[in-house]
Amino acid sequence: GAGVSQTPSNKVTEKGKYVELRCDPISGHTALYWYRQSLGQGPEFLIYFQGTGAADDSGLPNDRFFAVRPEGSVSTLKIQRTERGDSAVYLCASSELTGMNTGELFFGEGSRLTVL
């Protein structure tokens, strides 16, 4: 596709429920990032994939959060037993790092999660 696509754009759920957020990166981008952004804050790093593997998951806040990228393209962020504090906009970004470019991140519009 032309850009990074995220679904759903909005998700309202109840405390304790399970949610999945999907990211479809720019075709050919091998690097994929998940960030979380709360109101008035900058994006906070969660997890980074290079290809199919999670190269760095140090930003995941706890074991209720998990992400996969089984075929090196689409990624799913999974949140178990959601809590009200999980409410935020979850941003996905992709990039293509080579020696010839800056490797800037291209962001999707985000998935706004509200936990009631």
Add this chain to the structure above:
Amino acid sequence: GQSLEQPSEVTAVEGAIVQINCTYQTSGFNGLFWYQQHAGEAPTFLSYNVLDGLEEKGRFSSFLSRSKGYSYLLLKELQMKDSASYFCAVRATGGSYIPTFGRGTSLIVHP
């Protein structure tokens, strides 16, 4: 780890020039980005600096001093549509290429 500091808010008048500062600390430096984000939209890339000096791109310029851990974004001929949040982000060495973002500066442009 990395830490970044930006002013929370800057106001300016349409047609003016405004500078948004960013100071950072990092254990290893591998580039600094500036992103713009309008309310409810995705952050979009503005500029990238990895060497000291000024990078100019139309009405937007970005400056970097690695020895001082300092960068600024300069916006000229301000327009109302420039009202947005601006984030600096530092990429560290170490192979993961993960940018760490500041808390952002809200720019308000008045007529």
